[in-house]
Every structure is written in C-alpha cells, then in structure tokens.
Amino acid sequence: MQAIVDFILEVDKLKAVTRKIRLRDSERYENSAEHSWQLALLATSLAPHAPAGIDMDRVVRMLLVHDIGEIDTGDTMAFVEDGWEQRKAAELAAVRRIFGLLPASEGDPLLALWQEFEEARTPEAVFANAVDRAMPVLLNLANQGQSWRENGISHERVVRRVGPPIEAGCPALWRYLEDRLAQAREREFFGA
Structure with missing residues (x-):
C-alpha cells in the first residue's frame, strides 16, 4: 500500500507543471494534470469517430x-519543432523513475502504456496522439490564438505539427479543425 501512496503523491506534482496555454476565458495557464x-x-x-475496434479504456x-x-x-x-x-530521452528516464515507485507488477504496465503512446503504432496510440495534438488547437481557437501569438507560432507550423497525427488518428476531427484553422488564419490568430 505504501508504494501506491508514494506513487500517487508523486504524480500529484503533475498539477504543478504549467503548460503554455491558458484555460478558456481565463488568465490562468493550464497544468499538465488538467490537460x-x-x-x-x-x-x-x-x-463515435474513432476507428472501429478501438479499446477506449486503453486510450483513456x-x-x-x-x-x-x-x-x-x-x-x-x-508546436515546438526541435x-x-x-x-x-529525459521523459523516459522520468517515467522509469516515477513508475518505478510502484511494484513492477503495477508500474511496468503503466510504463508500457507510456511507451505505446510514444511509439504511436497501435490503433489506440494513434488515436490517443490525435486527441493529444487536438486539444491545444481547440484551446487556442477558443482563446483567439493566445499561445500561438505569444510564442510566434505560424499557421503553417501548427498544420505541419498537428495535421498528420490528427488526420491519421481521427480523420473527422482533422476535417473539423482544418476548416477552423483556415478561419483562424484569416482572423490573425497566429504569431508569425
């Protein structure tokens, strides 16, 4: 039990990791746990828009x-490219440390899920990556391009970074976003 408690208190630190995008209609930046x-x-x-046969529990x-x-x-x-x-490599070392707080029978499956997401080869991981890439876009669209403008991110860079993984994992979502990104460019939501 102590290993589980130690792990869950360690992951509480994710609430303190500030991301580069604000909450919708707020001056506060979101944290990674909220994300x-x-x-x-x-x-x-x-x-309903996921590929047939997706194990949604695994995705979550x-x-x-x-x-x-x-x-x-x-x-x-x-939207960083370099x-x-x-x-x-640094994240892998971190997750090995953090999941290593648990007994191997509990930590190893979590590490395997993390690695599956990173490799993006299974249908679940491809879909999960599409969702992950879409959320910053959705928040930026709702916030008139807040983090794009603040960080000098161009329309082209956004499309290049998020388009392929979203289209691969959830084509209907990409069709939706592609149109909204074009509108956002016309409304000057981008920083470059």
Missing part, C-alpha cells in the same frame, strides 16, 4: 499517463 484529464474526456467524447489510460514524465522535465509546447530526441 490529461481533459484529453481523457475528449477521447471518450470522440468515441494511455492519456492519463502520457505526460507523467513532465513532472521531472516540465512541459514542452506541442530538440525532441533529448526531450523524449
């Missing part, structure tokens, strides 16, 4: 653990 929770709800809401569990490494590394904005190899 993971919202992704789980978005994924279940998108279930994947989304709940996908940012655990940020406890040690902090958040990286989804330094991903070093970033992912």
Whole structure:
C-alpha cells in the first residue's frame, strides 16, 4: 500500500507543471494534470469517430499517463519543432523513475502504456496522439490564438505539427479543425 501512496503523491506534482496555454476565458495557464484529464474526456467524447475496434479504456489510460514524465522535465509546447530526441530521452528516464515507485507488477504496465503512446503504432496510440495534438488547437481557437501569438507560432507550423497525427488518428476531427484553422488564419490568430 505504501508504494501506491508514494506513487500517487508523486504524480500529484503533475498539477504543478504549467503548460503554455491558458484555460478558456481565463488568465490562468493550464497544468499538465488538467490537460490529461481533459484529453481523457475528449477521447471518450470522440468515441463515435474513432476507428472501429478501438479499446477506449486503453486510450483513456494511455492519456492519463502520457505526460507523467513532465513532472521531472516540465512541459514542452506541442508546436515546438526541435530538440525532441533529448526531450523524449529525459521523459523516459522520468517515467522509469516515477513508475518505478510502484511494484513492477503495477508500474511496468503503466510504463508500457507510456511507451505505446510514444511509439504511436497501435490503433489506440494513434488515436490517443490525435486527441493529444487536438486539444491545444481547440484551446487556442477558443482563446483567439493566445499561445500561438505569444510564442510566434505560424499557421503553417501548427498544420505541419498537428495535421498528420490528427488526420491519421481521427480523420473527422482533422476535417473539423482544418476548416477552423483556415478561419483562424484569416482572423490573425497566429504569431508569425
């Protein structure tokens, strides 16, 4: 029991990891725990648009653990294009440490879910990655491009970073977002 308590108190630190985007209609920036929770709800809401046969329970569990490494590394904005190899190596070390707080019978399956998400090869991981890439777009659209403008992110960079994974995992969601991103460009929501 103590290992579980130690683990859950360690992951409480995810609430203190500030992301680069504000909550809708708020001056406060979201944290990584809120992000993971919202992704789980978005994924279940998108279930009718998910590929046939998707194990939604697995997707939700994947989304709940996908940012655990940020406890040690902090958040990286989804639209950053450089330094991903070093970033992912640091996150892997972090999740090994954090999931290692649990007995192997409990920690190893969580590490496997994290790695499955990162590799994005299974239908569940491809769908989970689509959901993860979509949420910052949805918040930026709701916030008139707040983090895009603040960080000099262009329309082209957003489409390049999020378009392929969203289209691969949830084509209906990409069709929806593609149109809204074009409208956002016309409304000057982008920073470059």
